Amino acid sequence: MSVEAVLGMDPGWISLVKGLFVFVLCVLCTLMAIWAERKIVSRMQMRIGPNRTGRFGLLQSLADGVKLALKEDLIPAAADRIVFVIAPVISATTCFMSFAVIPMTGPINLFGHKTFMQLTDIPVGVLYVLAVASVGVYGIVMAGWSSGSTYPLLGGLRSSAQVISYEVAMGLSLVAVFIYSGSMSTSKIIDAQQHWWFCVTLFPSFIIYAISMVGETNRAPFDLAEAEGELVGGFHTEYSSLKFALFFLAEYVNIVGVSALATTLFLNGYHALPGLTFTEQWLGGWFTLVWFLAKISLFFFIFVWLRGTLPRMRYDQFMKFGWKVLIPVSLVWIMIVSSMRLMSNQNASRSVVLAFAVSVVLLILAALALVDRSKNKQIEEDSVFEYAKPNFPIPELPNKKMGQLNG
Amino acid sequence: MLNLALQLGQTKTPEAVLFWILAPLAVLAGIGMLFAKKAVHSALLLAWIMITLAFFYIAQDALFLGIVQIVVYTGAVMMLFLFILMLIGVDSSDSLTETIKGQRATSITAAIGFGGLLISLIGRATVGHTALGLAEYNVKGNVQSLAEALFTKYVWAFEVVSALLITAALGAMVLAHSQKIKSRTLQRDLSAARFRGPSLSTAAGLPSSGVYARHNAVDVPALLPDGTPAPTSISATLKARGDMLDSKIFELEVKEVEED
Numbered sequence: 192m193s194v195e196a197v198l199g200m201d202p203g204w205i206s207l208v209k210g211l212f213v214f215v216l217c218v219l220c221t222l223m224a225i226w227a228e229r230k231i232v233s234r235m236q237m238r239i240g241p242n243r244t245g246r247f248g249l250l251q252s253l254a255d256g257v258k259l260a261l262k263e264d265l266i267p268a269a270a271d272r273i274v275f276v277i278a279p280v281i282s283a284t285t286c287f288m289s290f291a292v293i294p295m296t297g298p299i300n301l302f303g304h305k306t307f308m309q310l311t312d313i314p315v316g317v318l319y320v321l322a323v324a325s326v327g328v329y330g331i332v333m334a335g336w337s338s339g340s341t342y343p344l345l346g347g348l349r350s351s352a353q354v355i356s357y358e359v360a361m362g363l364s365l366v367a368v369f370i371y372s373g374s375m376s377t378s379k380i381i382d383a384q385q386h387w388w389f390c391v392t393l394f395p396s397f398i399i400y401a402i403s404m405v406g407e408t409n410r411a412p413f414d415l416a417e418a419e420g421e422l423v424g425g426f427h428t429e430y431s432s433l434k435f436a437l438f439f440l441a442e443y444v445n446i447v448g449v450s451a452l453a454t455t456l457f458l459n460g461y462h463a464l465p466g467l468t469f470t471e472q473w474l475g476g477w478f479t480l481v482w483f484l485a486k487i488s489l490f491f492f493i494f495v496w497l498r499g500t501l502p503r504m505r506y507d508q509f510m511k512f513g514w515k516v517l518i519p520v521s522l523v524w525i526m527i528v529s530s531m532r533l534m535s536n537q538n539a540s541r542s543v544v545l546a547f548a549v550s551v552v553l554l555i556l557a558a559l560a561l562v563d564r565s566k567n568k569q570i571e572e573d574s575v576f577e578y579a580k581p582n583f584p585i586p587e588l589p590n591k592k593m594g595q596l597n598g
Numbered sequence: 599m600l601n602l603a604l605q606l607g608q609t610k611t612p613e614a615v616l617f618w619i620l621a622p623l624a625v626l627a628g629i630g631m632l633f634a635k636k637a638v639h640s641a642l643l644l645a646w647i648m649i650t651l652a653f654f655y656i657a658q659d660a661l662f663l664g665i666v667q668i669v670v671y672t673g674a675v676m677m678l679f680l681f682i683l684m685l686i687g688v689d690s691s692d693s694l695t696e697t698i699k700g701q702r703a704t705s706i707t708a709a710i711g712f713g714g715l716l717i718s719l720i721g722r723a724t725v726g727h728t729a730l731g732l733a734e735y736n737v738k739g740n741v742q743s744l745a746e747a748l749f750t751k752y753v754w755a756f757e758v759v760s761a762l763l764i765t766a767a768l769g770a771m772v773l774a775h776s777q778k779i780k781s782r783t784l785q786r787d788l789s790a791a792r793f794r795g796p797s798l799s800t801a802a803g804l805p806s807s808g809v810y811a812r813h814n815a816v817d818v819p820a821l822l823p824d825g826t827p828a829p830t831s832i833s834a835t836l837k838a839r840g841d842m843l844d845s846k847i848f849e850l851e852v853k854e855v856e857e858d
Binding site: 321323 | 638
């Protein structure tokens, strides 16, 4: 029986229980994620990190949450009051909505009902996640505009431009997955990965998705919407207390959300690693949740690793990267994938497929060589151009003997 | 008309409930969109209308259309939002003065004509026809059937529309494109220029506001060694707006100590 049919037979109260479970799981993930991020980043920077509240500082984010809630709630006089209040609510509600279509476990037994830990399975599940994410951006843009001051406005505009551009790349990277699985429903995409995970067969798509998901969630090194060196706090500069906490919650739930989608699309979702499939039966099927969370944690660790390693990109470089690298590369990749798919659908002989693959590789190598050559030329031109000798003393460069310039 | 009424009667209860809750909200948002003073409010209400329309599509078995409606139109409204901010200004509100003569009369006539055209077309397509519903069409799957219709039967219309959109996008780019008169100043040129200037005083950057003054707000100029305000320490915009403060007012009162 298909997942869709099983979920269709769920009585209403089971759906309610599942909804509650997903919500609690997301909030718990957020609390743990904030703690884990602070701990990991501090280890990377040779510090210890939070260690006072609870064992290993585990209760630190809970304490921070209580502190945030007890702060004074300010609304600036220049703010557009209604939009200012609605903005964090939109951010915080939409981020949870995408979890409705994410399968978290295999078949399990929930109060005597055989079901899956997935709220609903719609045929266009992945598109639904994209739709919800694009509504979520409204929270950020509205917050930026309604604050009635300059820095939040700039942050909000940056964020909207960023999300629109990176959503294109993200959507294109998903197309290859749709082509190969023949479906847009999350459960069928997982079924299609029985033999090979898509992160192997569709490796370029996986990389493009992984890059664009960092851009989509406004995280370092793409956190230009809240670049504190340029924009104070970005879109949430004017927010305080619970409204700020909602934005904070939304950011982390979004990270978990895009990681969960990446897990579903490229890492075979809740299934165990190949060779360990017997573990999927443990705890009456609930052990698959552990696999799911482990894969999400892997992505989350990469998020933190990036933040701890890379400096923030410059805005124009970031946009150039999105439009001039990610989107063309994914377009070319989709062309290749769809040709391969067509050939395998029409039972083309192995030699034809091989010839196609070799010619594609040759074409790409030729293009790379051309780009390299023009780049070398540029460098040569640059080195020819020399500045006139300055009329002030400069220190001697270590490898280069300089004549006396002054006096 | 009778047919239409009969069909309304056949609507399933959950769908009817959804309709009677969302439809009034959508109409209210539409009216609000027309009468909102601020252009940004109008854009937000428009986004809400698009989302309610998506709900209706989904309720009527057109799942793919509903989801794509949200993905495409929220992005489109977002662009509208950006255009409002870029072209009209952050706090712009409608002015009701007529700048082009006879514009109001022309636009009202055009609107009535367009409305009439729409009503007649929709009427021709619906009144007197029995609606088949999408259930029959969705047997092979909603997405698959839609793809089949788009890429076989209606492929010509589909391609024409996409050509139109591409032309529009190219036109917008041509209109917005401006040729650069001089080459961009790079970071390297700027750094060289700082050292080549008449004096080296700006080589390490401009002074911050409030240096040596008793207040370090951005609108309080720094003080030069002789006590006069340093003009380069304040943003030119603040100065032009007349928002520059005098650092004198923050100075401590000097008590005259009489020495005997």
